[in-house]
Amino acid sequence: MYGDQETVHRILTEHGDTWAVVGLSENRERAAYGVADVLRRFGKRVVPIHPKSPTVHGEQGYPSLAAVPFQVDVVDVFVNSALAGQVADEAVAAGAAAVWFQLGVIDEAAYARTRAAGLDMVMDRCPAIEIPRLGR
Numbered sequence: 001m002y003g004d005q006e007t008v009h010r011i012l013t014e015h016g017d018t019w020a021v022v023g024l025s026e027n028r029e030r031a032a033y034g035v036a037d038v039l040r041r042f043g044k045r046v047v048p049i050h051p052k053s054p055t056v057h058g059e060q061g062y063p064s065l066a067a068v069p070f071q072v073d074v075v076d077v078f079v080n081s082a083l084a085g086q087v088a089d090e091a092v093a094a095g096a097a098a099v100w101f102q103l104g105v106i107d108e109a110a111y112a113r114t115r116a117a118g119l120d121m122v123m124d125r126c127p128a129i130e131i132p133r134l135g136r
Contacts, residue, residue, distance in 0.1 A: 003122025016073030
């Protein structure tokens, strides 16, 4: 497991409510769309990060984390593992408090770099599964 239950809880409850969802598009069939909807229902602001910069769930999209003109607290990553490390590095550069790699997204070197930079991080887990477990 990459991220213990305490880290999962901390990211979901203490790191702020602005989540950048990397890979989020208007495609309702994609997992990112449904997870973003769950995050919204639990009070999170969801900011789409996608090359086409679509508006999703009423929130303006941006082509990259660097293009977001305000602070994001958590970066939720829906890109494949080969690209995820770069996104983690961008999250560190953007001043995020935490990085969350979705189910099936694993990059152990990125995990080590991100943790060494002082960010909380989990990999291979889904906040839409974890957040209802908070009992709120």
